[in-house]
Every structure is written in structure tokens, then in C-alpha cells.
Amino acid sequence: MIKRIIRFYLTVLLGLLTSVYSYSGEDAETIKDASINYTQNIQFGVTKNEQTFSGRLIMKRGNKYRIQMEQQTIITDGKSVWSVNLMNKQVVIDKYHDDPKTFSPDKIMVNVPDNYNASILGKEKLKDRELLAIKLIPKNKKSNIRWMKVWVDEDDLLMKKIQVLEVSDNLSTYTIDELKINQGISDKEFLYEAPSGIEVIDLR
Numbered sequence: 001m002i003k004r005i006i007r008f009y010l011t012v013l014l015g016l017l018t019s020v021y022s023y024s025g026e027d028a029e030t031i032k033d034a035s036i037n038y039t040q041n042i043q044f045g046v047t048k049n050e051q052t053f054s055g056r057l058i059m060k061r062g063n064k065y066r067i068q069m070e071q072q073t074i075i076t077d078g079k080s081v082w083s084v085n086l087m088n089k090q091v092v093i094d095k096y097h098d099d100p101k102t103f104s105p106d107k108i109m110v111n112v113p114d115n116y117n118a119s120i121l122g123k124e125k126l127k128d129r130e131l132l133a134i135k136l137i138p139k140n141k142k143s144n145i146r147w148m149k150v151w152v153d154e155d156d157l158l159m160k161k162i163q164v165l166e167v168s169d170n171l172s173t174y175t176i177d178e179l180k181i182n183q184g185i186s187d188k189e190f191l192y193e194a195p196s197g198i199e200v201i202d203l204r
Contacts, residue, residue: 033060033185037178045169054177063096064190075192080204082192090199091192115139116148126151131160143167 035058042051059065063078073084076096083092121133131151138145144167151161162174194200 032182034058035178035180035183035185036176039175039177041173041175043171043173045166045171058185058189060185060187060190064187066189073192075190077187077190084192084194084198088199089197090201091194092201092203094203121149124151126161129153129160 035056037054037056039052039054044050053070055070056068057065058068063076065074065076067074071085071087073082073086075082075084079096081094081096083094085091116136116138119135119137121135123130124133125131132154134150134152136148136150138147146165146167148165149163150159152159158176158179160176162176164172164174166172
């Protein structure tokens, strides 16, 4: 489950950064770190229920990333992975494994993979702004994602919204509240020390 969450969020980030690179001319090798604050809405395909929550994703070269949600935080420094569940007051620690089939932060920031067919849908209105809508379809037919749709602000060349349809028909919509690149994120963000009252399960 943890690996699936990590893979899903990094895939979303891949689509985001791909759209930014395509329209800003940003050289991927100049990207050292990135941080995203977002609001996520999930519409479940089977039950038709909805959930909305906020989150933060930060990443840095060296396979370092931190996925912070309301009740769960996943952190890795490229050596260990901490999965913190605040509801259960528990943290599970495991070794970091670089799976060549998944997208790690280094793979994204050093060389954005050409794994999607992109098409421009035109301009669409979001709140009081007109944004450029782009659709990304995975080339790999075994992908867990049917398609991604991103909305880019042509004024600042940054993405404001992303929508992801999974093969399970779950539809996730991310509204990007803030996106920053190369802010000099400290390595301390990718370490975790369990406070008092948190059960530690160390599987390393």
C-alpha cells in the first residue's frame, strides 16, 4: 500500500513537471528541489463517494521526498522510508528500495521520462482565469492511470490544477495552491524522529 501511494504521487508529479518543462523551457538538470501545496478531491468510481483533503509534497535530488497528508506522512532520505500514521500513532521504518519500474525524484528531475502522449485541448476557465488545458495519456498500456489532464497558467507558466483518472475509475483532482522550484530545501526535511507516544516498528 505504501509503495502504491508513493508511486501514484510521483506519477502525478511527473505529469506536473512535464507540463512545466514543456512550456517554460526549463532544463530538467537545473531542478534541484521542488515543493507543492495542494488540495485533493477524490471521487471513488465504485461507491461514488467523495473525499477532500490538503497535502504537501516536497522532493530533492538524492531520492529524497516527503509526502505529507492530513493523517499520514511518508518520508525518505534515499536510505530509509518512514511511514507515519497519526491516527494509529505509529511509524513503520523500512529500507528504501529503488524500483527501476517506478519514478524516483532523481529520475524525474534529472531526465523527465517521455512516457506520455500529450495533446493540447485548448483554453478553459478556472475561477476567474483562462488556463491552457493539456491531456496526457500513458504510452504504457499496463499503467494504473487512464489519463491525466493538466491546466497551465500561461502568464507564470506553472500548473494550477491536475486531474487523474485511474483504471479503477477513481477520479482525483488536485488544485495546486503553491508550487516552488529550487528553494534550497534542507536535508532535515527528509528525516524523521518519532516523538513520545508514537509506536516505532523498524523493519530495516
